[in-house]
Amino acid sequence: MRNVLKDLVTGVLFSSNACTLSTAFKERFDKVNGSRLYFLHKEIFTMTQGICSVSTYFTKLRDLLVEYDSILLPPPAVEYFEQLEYQRLLQFLMGLSDSFEQARSQIPLMSTLPPINNAYAMVVQDESRRMITGANYGNAGNIEPTALFSAQSGIKQRRNYSLEFDFVT
Structure with missing residues (x-):
């Protein structure tokens, strides 16, 4: 009985069984705080x-x-x-x-x-x-593969090589 508050002792002492005591405590203290x-x-x-x-x-x-x-x-x-x-x-x-x-x-x-x-x-x-x-x-999924390729060091821009030739005559 040392663990029970003084205000609750009479309710514990005079309850008929543990089930009614449990029900009484539940009604009294088991409230949801909204x-x-x-x-x-x-x-x-x-x-x-x-x-x-x-x-x-x-x-x-x-x-x-x-x-x-x-x-x-x-x-x-x-x-x-x-x-x-x-x-x-x-x-x-x-x-x-x-x-x-x-x-x-x-x-x-x-x-x-x-x-x-x-x-x-x-x-x-x-x-x-x-x-x-x-x-x-x-954010690696949002990067274009070509952006990763061109961002690498040592990659030089490709020159425009065509199949047209200028002949000097």
Whole structure:
């Protein structure tokens, strides 16, 4: 009884059984805070990676999702949980920076979509590989191949050679 507030002790002492006590506490304290729920929903759906690492972005998103779930428990249906996991995977992918465009386009095309934790692991592996090799593919998909070719050093402009000859007579 040392862990119960003084205001609640009489309710605990005089309750007939644990079920009625649990029901009474649930009615009294289990209220959804609408403003907090709205705030979490907005934070989840507007969060992007920005300049932070994928790990930091994923951790912040995951923390918000856990708090959201603790406030508003979904109904116990398997299909609902699959749909919820899919929405969270899409939210994670949409929030990634543009340098992960390939992951954003490839992961949804998989025959069976991975859970959000597996998608996170794939993106972190890609991020680690980029750090090791020093590669950044941010906007590489938008560059014309001819621009890359002509931008290489040591390539001289080609002169206009034609098949017409001038003969001196």
